[in-house]
Amino acid sequence: MEVDDRVSALEQRLQLQEDELAVLKAALADALRRLRACEEQGAALRARGTPKGRAPPRLGTTASVCQLLKGLPTRTPLNGSGPPRRVGGYATSPSSPKKEATSGRSVRRYLSPERLASVRREDPRSRTTSSSSNCSAKKEGKTKEVIFSVEDGSVKMFLRGRPVPMMIPDELAPTYSLDTRSELPSCRLKLDWVYGYRGRDCRANLYLLPTGEIVYFVASVAVLYSVEEQRQRHYLGHNDDIKCLAIHPDMVTIATGQVAGTTKEGKPLPPHVRIWDSVSLSTLHVLGLGVFDRAVCCVGFSKSNGGNLLCAVDESNDHMLSVWDWAKETKVVDVKCSNEAVLVATFHPTDPTVLITCGKSHIYFWTLEGGSLSKRQGLFEVPEDFGPVRTVAEGHGDTLYVGTTRNSILQGSVHTGFSLLVQGHVEELWGLATHPSRAQFVTCGQDKLVHLWSSDSHQPLWSRIIEDPARSAGFHPSGSVLAVGTVTGRWLLLDTETHDLVAIHTDGNEQISVVSFSPDGAYLAVGSHDNLVYVYTVDQGGRKVSRLGKCSGHSSFITHLDWAQDSSCFVTNSGDYEILYWDPATCKQITSADAVRNMEWATATCVLGFGVFGIWSEGADGTDINAVARSHDGKLLASADDFGKVHLFSYPCCQPRALSHKYGGHSSHVTNVAFLWDDSMALTTGGKDTSVLQWRVV
Structure with a gap:
């Protein structure tokens, strides 16, 4: 973090230099324009004589240009090596990059809002006051950030020390004043549609409401999307990224937790939980301002007792677990949960005094009693092959379904242990072979796992690393x-x-x-x-x-x-x-x-040969088809292509661009295909999607 901070500081200083170079060039260009204007105006006045009571304007000179630039600060190079060279009245590093003069908007795009705010705080020249304060209504007014010149018919403002002159239209110049108050526009803006969904790093964040709307979030917006009506509603109470979501048992009240952020002025926005009504979209309660650290990563309502309690876990080093009486906005208790990431926090379905948290390499059962939380660690009969717990879903009674990081689902309970329900591969999958006389097949892949499967039970008979x-x-x-x-x-x-x-x-x-x-x-x-x-x-x-x-x-x-x-x-x-x-x-x-x-x-597994050449489409690349397999009765030919599709042809397939049935299901390139020994099923494997699909031949 220290290295990151130092790099960030150097980047800020570099951006300051680049910005001020742009300021210098713009000021120089402005001075030269004014110099030419003065010379032209002076020559014209001399030609027709000087009016009474007004002194002739002084002609611009090189000295006047230097005078305009006088006072710009001298800055030494970032690396501290070599003497600064002076351009006009501004010193820069010999290696400073040359940039075109840019507008304030184009300069700002090099900096994030947070970094720009911090730079403004560091640079004393950026400290300005509002033009409405201490403004003069006289013919010539001046504030700390705006200069109004009646003689020139212009207003000059300053951005980070850079003068920005603006000419006033003739029709407005006679009545213009710095003290005139502006009015609010008569129109407003309202959010109409939000594109996108945050699924890459968040869990349990998609629910169906009784209204028929699905609720989810992206950025700082909670979206209620009616697919049937193609209409969205939006809850806009948050001011930074939403990280978690929970639905109250009444299926109307919703809790969402957000990350820590900063305002454009650099002020902190603390992480917190907002309780809101999904019908009116009004905020009911705000919990944990100044309590949570970094972000609220998990929230969950109690399932019984009317859903009066809410649990939440933040992303501090200790991943603090807290329980709230959300209607009173009071914290009941909090406790250190885990040094590892916590992925799920939920209440027991029938007992409001029991909570469950799970995450990387752990599952904990918490009991709420006497104003404190006591912890018992859950022990799984879970082999290392299945990986750490990813998520937990509640079944009937005390049954739990446990999803793991290695794409497996286990079923069982804390008392009876857990058995494998769903298993899969976790990395790219290419190896596939069918047993010569049984309803069995084998798969193997980049994850170093070899599974022998039963196509009847859909379970592995054995697995080996x-x-x-x-x-x-x-x-x-x-x-x-x-x-x-x-x-x-x-x-x-x-x-x-x-x-x-x-x-x-x-x-x-x-x-x-x-x-x-x-x-x-x-x-x-x-x-x-x-x-x-x-x-x-x-x-x-x-x-x-x-x-x-x-x-x-x-x-x-x-x-x-x-x-x-x-x-x-x-x-x-x-x-x-x-x-x-x-x-x-x-x-x-x-x-x-x-x-x-x-x-x-x-067999016919070669993708090139007379009996199979009809599988290739016109203009196909030689790598478009990864595998092909003929049924054992010699009547069918299946191919696996690079575009997520499985094709079924008649065999022999020896006509150009033969007709086929096409099937989807894989989300990436299909790597292999094979028929079972009795041709009742075909098997296909996916590459990046790591899936195995079993197709019934009908």
Whole structure:
């Protein structure tokens, strides 16, 4: 924070120098204009004679220009090195940046309102008084910030020491006076529509009201949005960002908490909670002015006892938990909650003396009695794999639903423990393979997690953490062994029944994009981003492998691989859109087209090939489609594209730009697709959305 403050101070000083350079240039330009005007006026007067009673104006000279600039302060360079050079009457650093003369508005845009306010406080020349105070109604008036000259028919004001002359129109000049009071405009402004929603860093901030409106917030506005009527209402009681929101059990009263802020004059705006009526939009109560620190991050009404109590947590170092009798605007009790971030604060659904807070690595149960809060720490049967608690939702009875930071949802209670309800991946997901004879499939991704799922129960049968981020997976034809390729060049063999590690191998040091056993289980092909395919012989049902050789010939990384039905050869695609055929026994390329022309392929996962080329749209990029899969009955072909869509074609798909059904659901690129062994389901994986979607084939 000290470094930030020092950098901020240096930035302010730099902006001061830049602003004053602009002031200097503007003053110099103004002086030169006045000099030319004086010379022209003097020459004209001399030509027709000087009127009686008025002395001829003095001609402008270089000395008069210097006199105008006299009094501007001398400033040394920020870095303190080198003598200041003087421009007119102003000293600057030799390295000061040159800037065009700018208006006050354009200068101000370089500074935030808070920084501009602090700069004004530091600069004594910016201290001005109102033009309405001590103004003169005489022909020539003068205040500390405004000079009215009848002779010139002008008013000159000063912004940060810079003179800003303004000419008065002739029709107004005779009646102009600094003492004349202005009037308020007859029109007003009213907020009509607010765009946006704050969801990136706030929780539990979207509710449906009995009026049919949804209520949420963005910036310092609480929005009540009627979707049916396409109409918004706005609560505008806050003066800085709203951070949390809670609905009273009466579904009318709303509490919102805000962060600390500052006014444009630099005065602090303390964080607080506002209680307001969602029908009239009137403020009912304001709580905690001068009590909360930094921001109010959580609020919650008691669920029983008429909702008479409100709990709140601020963002101080101790994250103070406080309970309020909000109708009386009095604090009942407060206590230090946690050194870690607090994400949720809520009352027990039936007992107003019990509160629950949870956040990073903790969940606490608080009991309110005798004017104090006592704490009991909740202990979960929660494995580390699931991550810390993110949020808690109340179910029937004492049931709780716990959302975690690793995209899992647990169900249970403090007394009975918790079981997994929903599990997912937390980082980019590419690996997908289906079991050869069961309603099971495996997924693996950048989060180093390998899940074996049951498509019937929708739950993982087992999960395992591996040492490296995973990229690809493939089952042995027996289904008893699973190969997993990683991004480091290592690949693993896992026992699918015990999920024990069978073996670890390394081929190169780049990611393994594909691992595929031959249909007869005699070979394993490992395609790498080092442009090579490593071939292994397989024994003992996939539990023992020995490297046979490597296939060299591609000039780019391997992307996809398919085996022939009789395991006599395999075909590969590469990153430069090349199709090559290989003999696994010799690891040599098959160059004879006739040898593979009529080959029957066990799978169709290569995105390039005659049977699938219809998946490509006109003008498509070679990376637009990430994966393709043929159903086991050979009738369907599914593709996963880079635009969040899954396409379903008829197989073979060998007509240009073939027709397809298109399906959404993923929010990012779809990375992989596969059919279950009986073609009853198709599975797709999302990249950045980390999701797995299961599609019923009907």
